[in-house]
Amino acid sequence: MRKIKHGKMSGGCSDACCLKLEGLNVRLEGEEILEDVSFHLHCGEIAALIGPNGAGKSTLFRSILGQLPYGGNITFSPAGGPAIRLADGTVTGGSRPLIGYVPQSPSFDRGDPVSVLDFFTAATARWPVWLPIPKKYRERCRSSLERVHGEDLLDRAMGALSGGQLQRVLLALALEPVPHILILDEPLSGVDIEGEHQLLEMLDELRTKYDLSILLSTHDFATLEQFADKVLLLNKKILKSGPPEEVLSSPEFYETFHLRVGKGGEH
């Protein structure tokens, strides 16, 4: 599945857009959640974040999204452009990157009277969705859903979608407008094998088509080698990072997940 290696990042990354985390520290209520986290993420690249529950994966995402106070630096430089600090948006010629965010399992009851169209319009337009929704927004929603091959979901209730369908709708929303960076929090949990395959194909298609950086967290180690360019093993700190095969065979990986050396694969 891995087709492109964007721009051959030999040496620096000035030739491609790049999200840089440098010495990220997050403390919540006196407890250190993240400690000295540093990594780069280039466009067209898919990085997978793995780690046990409570390792700080969601916290890391929320820091990038600017929803938590943090120490250290998170910057984004567009291809060939100057770096932009995400915390305060200090810009030297450019604008803040758009970040698309696919959250982990939003709460919809089965009976929730929220259709996909309602949800989508509420998030992307000013038109109050309790009024009948005009054609214009309907069409816009439909073409957004086409990106994730979900145009038939338009009038379905959010609560009645399968795990894979819900992830696709959320993905379509995160792509409206098309962001520079796409963050997905455990997109594969609650998704069946077929849905998983479909979703991963779609991510691969998206990064090629829109040249965006994708950062996702997952517990599904079996598929990592198929789609990830880079794996980051996180447990408060980055314990190991590199290509999937390298991280998955490292002593740090075995130790973190309490596996005996020599037995890899699914956790």
Add this chain to the structure above:
Amino acid sequence: MELWYSFVELLPFDWAQSGGMYFMKNALLAVLVISPLFGILSTMVVHSRMSFFSDALGHSAFTGMAIGAICGFNEPTWAAVAFAVVFALLFNWVRRRSALASDTVIGVFSSTAVALGIFISTLGGRSFTKFNALLIGDILSVEPAKIGLLAGILVLIIVLWAVSFNQLMLSAVHPALADSRGVKVFWQETIFSVAIAVVVTVSMTWVGLMVINALIVLPAAAARNIAKNMTQYHLFSLLGAAIAGIAGLMTSYYIDSSAGAAITLYLAVWFMITFLFRKKG
């Protein structure tokens, strides 16, 4: 009001004849304003699982009335509104900072408010009975000026809904997602709680503390049984509230009972009907 009276006189009811029974005509108009108010608010209260919260607000409103009364205000309603707003803000603040579940925090606030209300209203051996009216409510006592006030609040709520509903809905579904799309979740929640506080408190005198929460919960609960999208949800909620409101008022007039209770019972019937025709899947 004259316009309204001459309109009502066209209706084929004995109380609708010209030159009398103004309290009933006022009450009908009040019901026509109050029920959409609750029909609208209801949708979001139920959607964001805040029915306990609105219940607690009703209790705090009672405490506010007690405080207002002891301070000798002519209009304890305003003291109650102020108290309920403070209550709502304080609750929001504590909820964000506490690791406890929402319903637990609500329990703490609600019981404190009730205790404070009873404590103040019985202070120095006062009798509690004068507050009984608040518990039951009396729609027939509504005055034209108050109907104007309620209508003003209704307009404000509609404006709030036009401007803020999308963001409120998104905040209820997933705060972090809403935030990532530029919604100020905390402010949305705060404004919404204040809106509930104001509506509950102002209408309590006429609806009654005991049934006010039923009016907030039932319209949307019934609508959820059958609605497939947000437009239907609002439509059924409004329709249920309005029909139950009018039917309840009529019933209470002809068989002489509390209007608030009668409205609630009609809403319960509406809920049963929608439940029987509930959507599948």
